[in-house]
Amino acid sequence: MNLNLDPFWRSSIGFDRILDPMDESLRYRPENNYPPYNIARAGENTYRISLAVAGFKPDQITVTLQQNTLVVTGKEAKAGLKGNHEYLHRGIAAREFERRFSLADFVEVKEASFENGLLQIDLARELPEAMKPRRTEIRSGRELQDNTAKTIEHVRAAS
DSSP, X not given: OOOOOHHHHHHOSSOHHHHHHHHHHHSOOOOOOOSOEEEEEOSSSEEEEEEEOTTOOGGGEEEEEETTEEEEEEOSOOOSOSSSOOOSXXXXXXXXXEEEEEOOTTXXXXXXXXXXXXXXXXXXXXXXXXXXXXXXXXXXXXXXXXXXOOOOOOOOOOO
8 A cells, every 4th residue: 555645745734743754654664673662651641662672781872852753772782791702692682773753742751761671761741731721611690790890971071
């Protein structure tokens, strides 16, 4: 299936933040599955990304938020024994990586932790007060009568 977003581009204005990620995800590129990860919804507005980063130390991993993109990078990972050695089997793929996640507006990184070879990144969507729904009270009956406006009589000046 080949999805074409051209009609949306021709007929919409200001939806770049929605259409750009969709367009990017539709472009073919080889899938990079390293490091493996999970994304879980922990609550209505909270999420957790778990990356399996065996062979890395916390100081070799960087978590950066750039606009609406979360970038996780791993550098200089050295797995196995120190010194000169020959691997008989190398099953731990401790190689450099960069993993990107597109975040919706108002999603922020709350915490990152490293334990037992897993990097856990906790995220939360926090709407600013101005964007939260507000309830407006509806006045009726007696409340309206108690709030009567004062009338000022108009006196015509003598001509």
